[in-house]
């Protein structure tokens with residue numbers, strides 16, 4: 091089977107107000123990783139939006155955890171939405187969404203089939219959720 095996704099570490103998905111949300115487990119893991127307490131994490135790196143905790147962007151409109159030379163500074167414990175990409179239901183269930191995502195994410199192979207992508211997504215989800 092053709093590998094459907096391999097991250098190229100380009101950082102494109104870390105630009106813009108992506109609405110990356112953190113659950114309690116993310117907050118605990120990231121604050122431990124950064125060696126700061128949870129209140130400090132929420133104060134310095136997050137805001138509450140629609141009742142959910144979201145990661146803020148910096149003045150350059152890029153995720154506050156992204157550094158040009160290093161990439162994601164919380165990579166080993168990054169938030170679940172970032173870990174799950176691109177195996178989202180929207181891309182699994184809708185071929186058109188997957189086609190559109192290929193234009194935005196160079197990690198998604200252009201020459202693989204949607205069936206291969208779905209198969210890979212199912213394998214990833216069964217061992218990571």
Ligand code: SF4
Pocket residue numbers: 096097098099100101102103104175194195196197198
């Ligand atoms: S846009 Fe795709 S290839 Fe680039 S960093 Fe994000 S997931 Fe990886």
Ligand code: SF4
Pocket residue numbers: 103104108110145153154155156161162163164165168169172
């Ligand atoms: S948490 Fe990391 S992977 Fe997720 S958007 Fe921010 S910099 Fe990118």
